[in-house]
Structures are given as C-alpha cells and as structure tokens.
Amino acid sequence: MAEKILMKGNEALAEGAVRAGCRFFAGYPITPQNEVPEYMSWRMPEVGGSFIQAESEVAAINMLYGASATGIRTMTSSSSPGISLKQEGISYCAGADLPIFFANVVRGGPGLGNIAAGQGDYFQSTRGGGHGDYYTIVMAPNCVEEMGNFPRRCYELAEKYRVPAMILADAILGQMMEPVEFDFELVDPKTLKAPDWALGIAAGRERRIVRSYDLREGKLELLNLERMERYRKIQEKETLHENRQTDDAKLVVAAYGTSSRIAAGAVKMARDKGMKVGLFRPITLWPFPAKALAAIAEHVKNFLVVEMSMGQFVEDVRLSVCGTARVDLYARPAGVPSADEVFTEIEKVYQGIR
Amino acid sequence: MKLINKKPSSLVDKPMRYCPGCGHGIVHRLIAEIMDELDIRERTVGVAPVGCAVFADEYFNCDMIQGPHGRGPAIATGIKRSKPECIVFSYQGDGDLASIGMAETVHSAARSENITIIFINNAIYGMTGGQMAPTTLLGQISSTCPAGRSVAVNGYPIKVCEMLAQLQGARYLERTSVSTAPGVIKTKKAIKKAFQNQIDCVGFSMVEVLSTCPTNWGMTPVQGARFVDEKMTPIYPLGVYRSPEQ
Ligand SMILES: Cc1ncc(C[n+]2csc(CCOP(=O)(O)OP(=O)(O)O)c2C)c(N)n1
Ligand code: SF4
Ligand SMILES: [Mg+2]
Numbered sequence: 036m037a038e039k040i041l042m043k044g045n046e047a048l049a050e051g052a053v054r055a056g057c058r059f060f061a062g063y064p065i066t067p068q069n070e071v072p073e074y075m076s077w078r079m080p081e082v083g084g085s086f087i088q089a090e091s092e093v094a095a096i097n098m099l100y101g102a103s104a105t106g107i108r109t110m111t112s113s114s115s116p117g118i119s120l121k122q123e124g125i126s127y128c129a130g131a132d133l134p135i136f137f138a139n140v141v142r143g144g145p146g147l148g149n150i151a152a153g154q155g156d157y158f159q160s161t162r163g164g165g166h167g168d169y170y171t172i173v174m175a176p177n178c179v180e181e182m183g184n185f186p187r188r189c190y191e192l193a194e195k196y197r198v199p200a201m202i203l204a205d206a207i208l209g210q211m212m213e214p215v216e217f218d219f220e221l222v223d224p225k226t227l228k229a230p231d232w233a234l235g236i237a238a239g240r241e242r243r244i245v246r247s248y249d250l251r252e253g254k255l256e257l258l259n260l261e262r263m264e265r266y267r268k269i270q271e272k273e274t275l276h277e278n279r280q281t282d283d284a285k286l287v288v289a290a291y292g293t294s295s296r297i298a299a300g301a302v303k304m305a306r307d308k309g310m311k312v313g314l315f316r317p318i319t320l321w322p323f324p325a326k327a328l329a330a331i332a333e334h335v336k337n338f339l340v341v342e343m344s345m346g347q348f349v350e351d352v353r354l355s356v357c358g359t360a361r362v363d364l365y366a367r368p369a370g371v372p373s374a375d376e377v378f379t380e381i382e383k384v385y386q387g388i389r
Numbered sequence: 390m391k392l393i394n395k396k397p398s399s400l401v402d403k404p405m406r407y408c409p410g411c412g413h414g415i416v417h418r419l420i421a422e423i424m425d426e427l428d429i430r431e432r433t434v435g436v437a438p439v440g441c442a443v444f445a446d447e448y449f450n451c452d453m454i455q456g457p458h459g460r461g462p463a464i465a466t467g468i469k470r471s472k473p474e475c476i477v478f479s480y481q482g483d484g485d486l487a488s489i490g491m492a493e494t495v496h497s498a499a500r501s502e503n504i505t506i507i508f509i510n511n512a513i514y515g516m517t518g519g520q521m522a523p524t525t526l527l528g529q530i531s532s533t534c535p536a537g538r539s540v541a542v543n544g545y546p547i548k549v550c551e552m553l554a555q556l557q558g559a560r561y562l563e564r565t566s567v568s569t570a571p572g573v574i575k576t577k578k579a580i581k582k583a584f585q586n587q588i589d590c591v592g593f594s595m596v597e598v599l600s601t602c603p604t605n606w607g608m609t610p611v612q613g614a615r616f617v618d619e620k621m622t623p624i625y626p627l628g629v630y631r632s633p634e635q
Binding site: 094237 | 430431432434436437443446447449450451452453454455456457460463464465466467468470471472474475492493495496
C-alpha cells in the first residue's frame, strides 16, 4: 500500500474507483476527462468488470441506473456539458435511492465554454442539479492523491445513506500529475454484502422493484420526508473540511478544490509578510461544513472567498456566517487566478481591516 | 376436472389499469405466460417505460425497474452486463422507443446487446392523452395534429423494424399484431423466440407489436382492432425482418 505512484488526476480517479470495488463503468468522451474512460476501457475487463462507451451521456447514466440497481459499485464520469445531460438520470437515481458514484471534471462554461478549468458547476452540484427535491454528496479534492482516495469514501457514504455521491474536480486536477498513495486496502467486491434491495436472481425471495415514482395520494411526500431525514443526518455527521492558521487569523480565505491550492500559496505569502491570514477549505461541498465555518466566524470577522465562478460558492459561505462577518468575493469565472493575484486581493481586504 | 387455463404465476394477481380494448394487457399476459413456460421468472428483470405501461413494474411478478422515458435499452444494458445470468427485457411504447429513446434503441441493437425488447406500437402517445407519435399514420388525427398528420409539417411515420434491419447487431426483429386471435398466438410465438434468443445468447431481439389505443383513437375496442388491420398493417407489414438463422 505505502507505495507512491506518479499519476494523472483522471487516472488516479479511475484507479481509485477500481480499488474501491467499482465493477461497472459507462461513459462518453469529453475533454478534460477522457483519461477516465480510456483507463477504464482496459482496467475494467482486467478486474472482471464491465466497461461501455455509451452512445451519449444520457445513455451512460441510464446504464448506471440499471447496473447499480443490481447492487454493484458503478461509476460514470464526464465534464460540464455531459453532466448537464445526465441530470435527469441522476434525479431518478436519487428518487430510487440508488447509491451511484460519478465525477465531474469541470471545464469552463456556460455552453460549450472551453476545456480549461472552471468552478461554474457549483450550484448544479450542491443544489441537486436535476429536477425535484434531492441532494448529492459532493466531495472536492484539491490534489491528485485525493482524486484517488475520495472515490472509496463516496461509495461508502452513498451506500450508507442510499444517495448519489460525486467528485467535483476540474481540468487542472484531472490533467496534472502528482504522486499518489492510496490510503485504503483494495476492496474485493465479493466481500461486500449484497444490499437487500438489489435486483437479480429472485429465487427464494419476494420480487423487488426499483422506481422513483409513487402516484398514491400523499405517499410521495412521505418518501421525501424519509429521504429528508437521511439528508439531515448526512449534514450532521458527514461534513469534512480543513482549517489552516485560522486560530489567530484576522482574515480567512475560503476556497475549495484548485482554488484552495492557489489560495494556500497566497496565504503563505501573506503570513511571510506578517499578515494574520488563514484558510478555510471545505472538502465536502454538500453537506457544507457550515458549523465549522460559523465557529471560525465567532472570532474572525473578515472572509475572502476565492472561486473560479461568478459567486456561487460565496453563497454558502455567507449563509454559514449568517451576517456575523464581512464576506468579500474574488470571482474568476472560468479564469484561473495566480497566487500573486490572490495575494493582491488579500492585501486589499487586509488593509481595510487595519 | 382438468385445469386448461390459469393466471400465469409471472403476473401479479391484481386488476390492471389499462382501458377496455387496450393491447397492453394482452401483451403483458403473453410475456407472463412465456416466463412461466421458460421457467425464468426468478431470474428475469423487467424494465418498465414511461408511458401507459409505467405500471408494468406492478404487474409482472419478477424483479422490475422503472426508469426515464426512452432509456429502457440503456437500463437493460446496465443490468445485463452486471448480471449476465439474468434475463432482461425492456417493455416500451412507440413514443418511448422510437422518439425520445431512438438513440438507445439503435445503439443497443448495434451493440447486439443480449436483451429482449417488447415494442408496443399503438401509433399514439397514450399516457399523455393522444399526441402524435413517431409512428402516427399520415392523415391520422391526434391532439397535436388535429387536422391529421401531414408530411409537410410532421414528416413520415418511422418504420422501426425496417430501419433496425439495416443493423448487423439486430439479430431478431419481428412485427406482429394483437388485433385478432391468430395475431395474438403469433405474437406469443414471436415473444417467446425473443426470450429464447436471450437464453441462447443470440443477441439483440425485438418484437414490434401493433397494438390498440381505442381511448385516444376515439374508437370502440372493435373499431380499434379493425383500425390496426385496415390502416396500420398496410403501412407496417407484419413479418420477420431479421432472424438469427439468416
Ligand atoms: C423526459 C420526459 N418527457 C416527456 C414525458 C411525458 N410523457 C409521459 S408518457 C409519454 C408518451 C408515451 O407514449 P408511448 O411511449 O407511445 O406509450 P403509450 O402510453 O402510448 O403506451 C410522454 C411524452 C416524460 N415523462 N418524461
Ligand atoms: S390510453 Fe390507450 S394505451 Fe393507454 S391504457 Fe388506454 S387504451 Fe391503452
Ligand atoms: Mg404509444
């Protein structure tokens, strides 16, 4: 295990899913996530799983809907426009309580946008994304090693709560190469307990039905209320975040994913200059670590949000601090800021504080 | 006393919600009888469509999954590849299979996915209240072509069996009708073959059943059956379009 492998982010993502027991992958080519289906096309057969290049993202997510209904660990991946196409299917998975796992290697948008990194799919990821009332667990890695290690956690949470889970990455995380150490033992799918809702061989048991609808008077609300209770538990127990130098900070930069890596560099520059600046990085975007952020806001009264979008992530930061602190925004919609640029923004805000 | 007919054990014992004279109930029964006869009920997974047959997931006494409009073949693909020991069928209407889900239909046939598709062509969108289907006949009235389907506005009806017959992967394609008793018997034979093919790992099999929607055609059940024979069959000729023996 303790071996370090140099990998591209997309390959780490695919390999992480395989090691976590994924045995079904369906996807459709789109830059900047092509390495995922390419990797899976040989890796899946090698481990006795199935790989399908689907005719579209719509078909891919529906293949997943069928495959995961048999109780196995499945994966699809895409990038922004393709994830939009999958939304109806993801909503059905949420409605049918299927624990699917997928990844969005985000590119610039809207529309065809570009193939560089962006964070414009934050709302889509954290607010359900498709139609109807539901949430998806969203994990945001900020290095290649996390790309490889987060799939396992996604599967475990998805199965525990019977909800879809996803990794929200971007073109930089997908394309860059870094050493990876997988932090978990290889999962042999044969050792996983078959869920009591899985379709398949029905000998000796009642038939099972997987569906997302209930037309009986008042029943759908009851189903949704039960799911809401699960969402509440997830929000209570499953948030993950990272605080850096926030204890004595006068200003805390809030950023996730690639932005948090860049922001960390800028925070270091600020500290080197004697400025009391910290970093708050949510690792789960839904559930959002609101309590952790509110705790910081008890003693820090200034936040600077850095995001590669127009101001999506900033909404969760503002909701969390709930008016108890000032929140500034450095928005780079489909632009990647340099650490110097972030540092300049930090300086501007910091000067205002003193 | 000798028992000569009984409810198939592959059908759940509950009243179906289909209208009088509707073909869906007939085809459901045929599929259930075949599951019994082939003794595959306990290893069959059915995919219910969006359409009047959405409730198929309640009627068949086997594992069932209901999914998005038109995506049955993709869902069936996911199940079959994950559980090859299962017999997987997708039950679909004409709007489902030939309009919104055409890509999934064509590509599952091209891959020769080892699944069975039962395609109910009633030349109309039944569930949503009688809108034009890709299979609506020229001149046929629907709620979205109230003056009758015209070539200028709506183009031509899609002949699915003829189209799929161009694909090498489509191993078995047959069109039948349930408007007459002999037609029902032929339909059963065809559907049984489509299931047997899957057991024998032959590949993609589809039976297109010309069916009735008296409710949205504005007809009595008897008039509906006559419409199939007199108007639909000339446009959609019955017969085998591809067979594994070819
Ligand atoms: C994405 C999506 N679009 C549209 C609908 C609405 N809708 C429900 S059933 C149906 C048509 C079904 O017609 P068909 O497939 O011919 O089945 P039938 O009812 O005639 O058996 C439509 C358009 C839907 N449920 N989902
Ligand atoms: S509306 Fe048409 S297709 Fe639907 S159940 Fe009634 S007769 Fe059958
Ligand atoms: Mg129809």
